[in-house]
Each structure stands twice: as C-alpha cells, then as structure tokens.
Amino acid sequence: MGKVMDVALNLYAILKKIREYETRYKRKANSVALLAVSKGQSLEKIKEAYNAGQRLFGENYLQEALEKQEKLLNVDIEWHYIGKIQSNKTKMIAEKFSWVHTVDRLKIAERLNAQRPQNLPPLNICIEVNLDEEASKSGVCPESLNEFAMELMQFDRLRLRGLMAIPKITYSMTEQRAAFMKLAGLQNNLIKQGLSLDTLSMGMSDDYEAAIACGSTIVRIGRALFGQRG
Numbered sequence: 437m438g439k440v441m442d443v444a445l446n447l448y449a450i451l452k453k454i455r456e457y458e459t460r461y462k463r464k465a466n467s468v469a470l471l472a473v474s475k476g477q478s479l480e481k482i483k484e485a486y487n488a489g490q491r492l493f494g495e496n497y498l499q500e501a502l503e504k505q506e507k508l509l510n511v512d513i514e515w516h517y518i519g520k521i522q523s524n525k526t527k528m529i530a531e532k533f534s535w536v537h538t539v540d541r542l543k544i545a546e547r548l549n550a551q552r553p554q555n556l557p558p559l560n561i562c563i564e565v566n567l568d569e570e571a572s573k574s575g576v577c578p579e580s581l582n583e584f585a586m587e588l589m590q591f592d593r594l595r596l597r598g599l600m601a602i603p604k605i606t607y608s609m610t611e612q613r614a615a616f617m618k619l620a621g622l623q624n625n626l627i628k629q630g631l632s633l634d635t636l637s638m639g640m641s642d643d644y645e646a647a648i649a650c651g652s653t654i655v656r657i658g659r660a661l662f663g664q665r666g
C-alpha cells in the first residue's frame with residue numbers, strides 16, 4: 437500500500453466492492469458515489485486516481501486543498517470540502533468547492549451563502565450530525581436537526597442535499613449499521629417534513645460496507661485508496 441502505482445488498482449478494487457455491495461444490499465446500481473479523500477496525500481497520487489477515472493475528491497484542510505487545486509487547474513475534478521470550517525475560511529470554501537459536507541452552524545451557513553459567487557451554481561451542502569452526541573465532536577445534535585435544516589431553507593445560494601456523519605469507530609458491523617441506520621432515519625424524518633434530500637454522506641475505509649447497506653449515497657474513502665497519510 438502507498439506506492440503511486442497502487443492507487444489505480446486500489447481504486448478499481450474499491451469501485452468493484454461498492455458495486456458488489458449495491459447488489460448485495462439491494463441498492464440501485466450506481467447509486468453510491470466514491471469520494472476520494474486526498475488529505476495528506478501527494479499530488480502524484482491524486483493524479484494517479486484521476487487518470488484512472490476518479491473525479492470526486494475530498495479535502496479537510498483549506499490551505500492544503502488550495503495548493504493542490506492550483507496545481508490541478510485544467511482538470512474536471514469536483515472538489516468536496518469535508519473538514520472543520522472556521523468562519524474566516526468560508527470565502528475560499530464558497531469559491532473553490534462544489535460541495536461542503538460539514539455544515540453545522542447557522543453563522544457558517546450565512547457566510548457561505550453570502551460568499552458563494554453569483555456565476556457558480558448554488559453550493560451543495562450536507563449537515564454534519566453528531567450521532568453519538570459526544571461533546572468533543574462537531575456536528576448538530578439529532579434533537580436540533582429539524583430546526584437547523586429548516587433554517588437553511590432561507591439561503592438561496594446553498595442547496596441542502598442531505599446529512600453526513602462520522603460515527604464512533606467500531607469494528608462491529610452491527611454497531612456500524614446501528615449508527616448509519618440512525619442517520620438514515622433522521623434523513624427520512626426530514627424528507628417527511630417536505631425537504632427534498634438525496635444524499636447520505638456516510639462510510640469511510642473501515643465501514644463503507646455497513647454504510648452502503650444502510651443507504652449511503654457517498655462513501656468518503658482515504659486510506660483504503662491512497663494508503664496511509666503522509
């Protein structure tokens with residue numbers, strides 16, 4: 437793992453598994469997208485994945501992301517921001533990304549909305565949910581989710597697509613599925629209230645099978661694709 441030449445092979449293997457899990461868990465074919473999480477990974481590895489056909493890339497740290505984007509100007513990558521958002525960084529996030537998976541505060545949403553350039557389509561966003569209600573973690577608590585989602589409807593430069601979560605790490609498939617089912621249930625509640633949501637951003641290198649079983653539409657995979665981060 438970790439050599440540049442492994443990336444394409446890892447990509448094909450992961451895509452094959454995603455397609456297998458779609459079948460196994462009775463999901464529609466091609467209903468799960470792969471977001472390649474490239475934080476801490478070299479430009480060479482990103483290019484290797486791109487040349488093998490990967491188009492969606494996720495980054496967590498704005499400065500690192502901007503440096504990479506500058507060196508990858510004439511490529512049709514769709515960039516997703518999946519890191520913590522400091523309010524002084526929202527302008528560049530609104531300008532340089534197509535998606536933000538980690539919206540959990542109204543103030544951040546207000547800024548992203550105001551700063552999204554008029555010549556770009558609305559910014560796709562997901563609400564990050566703090567499923568386990570751990571005080572140390574970011575994300576909206578499940579009890580506050582409905583109100584927060586409704587507040588986001590006022591922003592015409594943001595398009596709420598769905599929910600995202602990073603559940604507690606566990607190697608028990610049963611526990612993984614319980615967490616992902618909880619997020620899917622919260623999403624269903626919002627849909628019943630009239631919101632049209634189509635995205636569940638859930639599942640990483642060690643739990644994407646469980647996430648797909650529970651309705652994930654975007655799995656965010658780093659180490660299984662690129663190897664350990666540098």
Ligand SMILES: *Cc1c(COP(=O)(O)O)cnc(C)c1O
Pocket residue numbers: 473475496518519602640641642656657658659660
């Ligand atoms: C780093 C990260 C990932 C990828 O994690 P892996 O375990 O490397 O697959 C996915 N989502 C978020 C939000 C991350 O920060």
